[in-house]
Amino acid sequence: MSELALREGWQLRAVAGAQVSGAVAGRAVPATVPGCVHTDLLAAGLIDDPYLDDNETALAWIGRTDWEYATTFVHRPGDDDRVDLVCAGLDTVATITLNGVEVGRTANMHRSYRFDVRSALRPGENTLAVRFDSAYRYAEEQRERLGDRPNAYPEPFAFIRKMACNFGWDWGPTVVTAGIWQEIGLHAWSTARLGTVRPLVTVVGGQARVELHVEVERVADVPLTVRAEVAGVVGETTVPAGQRTAALTLTVADPELWWPRGYGAQPLHPLTVTLSTAEGRPLDTWSHRIGFRSVRLDTTPDAHGTPFTLHVNDVPVLVRGVNWIPDDAFPTRITRDRLARRFTQAADAHVNLLRVWGGGRYESADFYSLADERGLLVQQDFLFACAAYPEEEPFGAEVEAEAREQVTRLAGHPSLVLWTGNNENIWGWHDWGWQEPLAGRSWGRGFYLDLLPRVVAELDPTRPYWPGSPWSGVEAIHPNDPAHGTTHIWDVWNTDDYPKYREYVPRFVAEFGYQAPPAYATLRRALSDEPLAHDSPGMAHHQKAADGDAKLQRGLDAHLPAPADFDDWHYLTQLNQARAIQLGVEHFRSHRDICSGTIVWQLNDCWPVTSWSAVDGDGRRKPLWYALRRAYADRLLTVQPRDGGLALVAVNETGTPWRAPVTVTRTTLTGEPRAKTSYPLDVPAYAAVTVPLPVDLAVAEEGRRELVVAEAGDTAERALWFFAEDRDAQWPAARFDATVEPVPGGQRVRVTARTLLRDLTLFPDRLDPAAEVDAALVTLLPGESVTFRVTCGAPLDPAALTARPVLRCVNDLVDGAAPAS
Secondary structure (H helix, E strand, O other): EEEEEEEOEEEEEOOOOOOOOOOOOOOOOEEOOOOOOHHHHHOOOOOOOOOOOHHHHHOOOHHHEEEEEEEEEEEEOOOOOOHHHHHHHHEEEEEEEEOEEEEEEEEEEEOOOEEEEEOOOOOOOEEEEEEOHHHHHHHHHHHHHHHOOOEOOOOOHHHOOOHHHEEOOOOOOOOOOEOOOEEEEEEEEEEEEEEEEEEEEEEEEEEEEEEEEEEEEEEOOOOEEEEEOOOEEEEEEOOOOOOOOOEEEEEOOOOEEEOOOOOOOOOOOEEEEEEEEOOOOOOEEEEEOOEEEEEEOOOEOOOOOOOEEEEEOOOEOEEEEEEOOOOOOHHHOOOHHHHHHHHHHHHHHHOOOOEEOOOOOOOHHHHHHHHHHHOOOEEEOOEEEOEEEOOOOOOOHHHHHHHHHHHHHHHHOEEEEEOOEEHHHHHHHHHHOOHHHHHHOOOHHHHHHHHHHHHHHHHHOOOOEEEOOOOOOOOOOOOOOOOOOOOEEEEHOOOOOOHHHOOOOOOOEEOOOEEEEOOHHHHHHHHOOOOOOOOOOOHHHHHOOOOHHHHHHHHHHHHHOOOOOOOHHHHHHHHHHHHHHHHHHHHHHHOOOOOOOEEEEOOOOOEEEEEEEEEOOOOEEEEHHHHHHHHHOOOEOOOOOOEEEEEEEEOOOOOOOOOEEEEEEEEOOOOOEEEEEEEEEEEEEEEEEEOOOOHHHOOOHHHHHHOOOOOEEEOOOOOEEEEEOOOOOOOOOOOOOEEEEOOEEEEEEEEOOOOOOEEEEOOOOOOOOOOEEEOOOOOOOOEEEEEEEEEEOOOHHHHHOOOOOOOOOOOHHOOOOOOOO
16 A cells, blocks of 8 residues: 655646636646635735735636646555545535546535546656635525525625635635645555545443444455554454445543543544554554533523534533634645644633635644644534525535545544534524525525434544524424523624623524724735725725725724724724633623633634634734633633623533622722622532622713623632723723833833823834733722833833823723823
């Protein structure tokens, strides 16, 4: 058995057509494999960066062009029975020829292909070519043949098995790619090989069971032996001549359990499977790291409706999640190191689950390996989003093939805890006016409620399947009913103010979000607008949401002082995003006994854009990230409106009781106490306690000049409650003292408040795009201090570091606001 990776010598050319750019027509350029057309043209200097300014628009012709990749390689024939061309991922409608002989066709980005090419190979030099037909043309032809289907965007993405967000989204660019986007190579083998290995892991009664299901591909009808080993346990079985499947079970006593982060450790154990002849001659091997854990989903109806509670190792897990989109529109630019940085950002914000959204891709081996190592749970959508999808052929067969491959591929990852059938499509059929234009045509129901659950039940019954996000559990109940199953809350962003989150007490919130622009340094890299303004051409192009700027303005008008310039607008919109999500998360967590989880839309971006993300397209943390870190903390102290008054809620997501004295004070903005009391806090492990506040704390004498402060020492961040919106509060002009001193790797900025400073935030990227800060959104009472740690390669100007627009707080918008003296 041997493998030859075909990574070198590739050339790319556009197939002639009227739409082809003159700079590209008739030229062959070096191609990187794996890669795609856009990145190859960019590397050759033939196109401008589609992420900058409005270049994306001028590059639309790429998706309407046919492309050909070609390479030559040397083949030295051996005595192998088979030589296969293995294509791990082709994007998307491809015809493969070897030495002028067609050896295969593909039409699905989301699966791999294997073609027997032994008869087409010749000794010495061989020429391999892969032609990609325009994804647009293919999708539009299928749409014409099958009849149009409604969707959320005017693009034909539902008519091709390709990453839907390549066709543009309300946060993403329209960059319809083509290319050899995963490994391609030759695999020579004889007698038999391991086709698939599917480990199904369960833990019952203190024992781990690894049920191994093996499929072999063979060219010789001889007996075979499958041997498996994990955690010191060895098993073996025979595959009789002519048979292609085998199963064996390995039982591990008293296993080290794999746990989600925050619940325990993540031990991983190498599982090795060897295929050999009956005489013991090795033919093939497969290895993978697995974790011993069980998972189930509790949806047993109760007094509040239908719960949606994940249990890992029979322990209910309160989900603190984020939605994940592809981290780049061009997937081959996403390295393991880049993923590791995103996972660190997620974990540092106390996230314990990533939902891989259905308009992207089945994520990479690196993604799942990192999730396994770090204890981040993963919910994986099947790839359907925001559209009615045809179920006719070729799509029925393609969907089943990709589902079978991906369920099998991911079965060994302990981090994967849930399969979801689609994103918002069942909801769309109910509420988005689809039924009349569909006129009885298929829209995907058969996939979500029949095909996909059958595939999961057959291939991986150890994991739960949920037909959609959102989904209530049964067709008789509206799919987005907050009392049943999972819900998406988008009226807040689209039509309402964010305090409306408090009107919901849902069982599980799988999507909710609020927009803000990316970091200033990200905007400055991506846009050449002069001057930069919220409605300047580049800013407008990088705002993809319908009426996005109007919705941002509506939020500002409801809560914050009017911005005087772009710097104010940028700070206040980022602040309002952070406020909105923090309010929502803290409210949902305060109802822990009913709401078993939240998944914020979204963690990351794929390019520089105004969006719902906590981490922008250049990897910079927005203020939302810091708010999420607070709201998702293991121990949360929050003040919530309850029954016409206020209550203190303490939420404990640790395995030990939380006992601490807590002090609650109603005070003026100038720091004069008006009422005060103390409580002994005693919160059991994995629980919440609600303490109603007395009237003298819950009711202000002068709402525009007062707030409530709840503190539990260093056991949790303190909680604040303001009686008035920032736009109405009688803020003192911001006054403070600031010092800057060098420290290894950066600078330390210490700010001491002379007046209350509301949501003090430092933006060092305005001075150095590489600079980062460890804290944000800090509210100081008069006399209090905070120290910011700035990481930077070279010292930043202390005067600039401690003045607008780098150092900001809400009340520096007040007339007469002054920096340090």
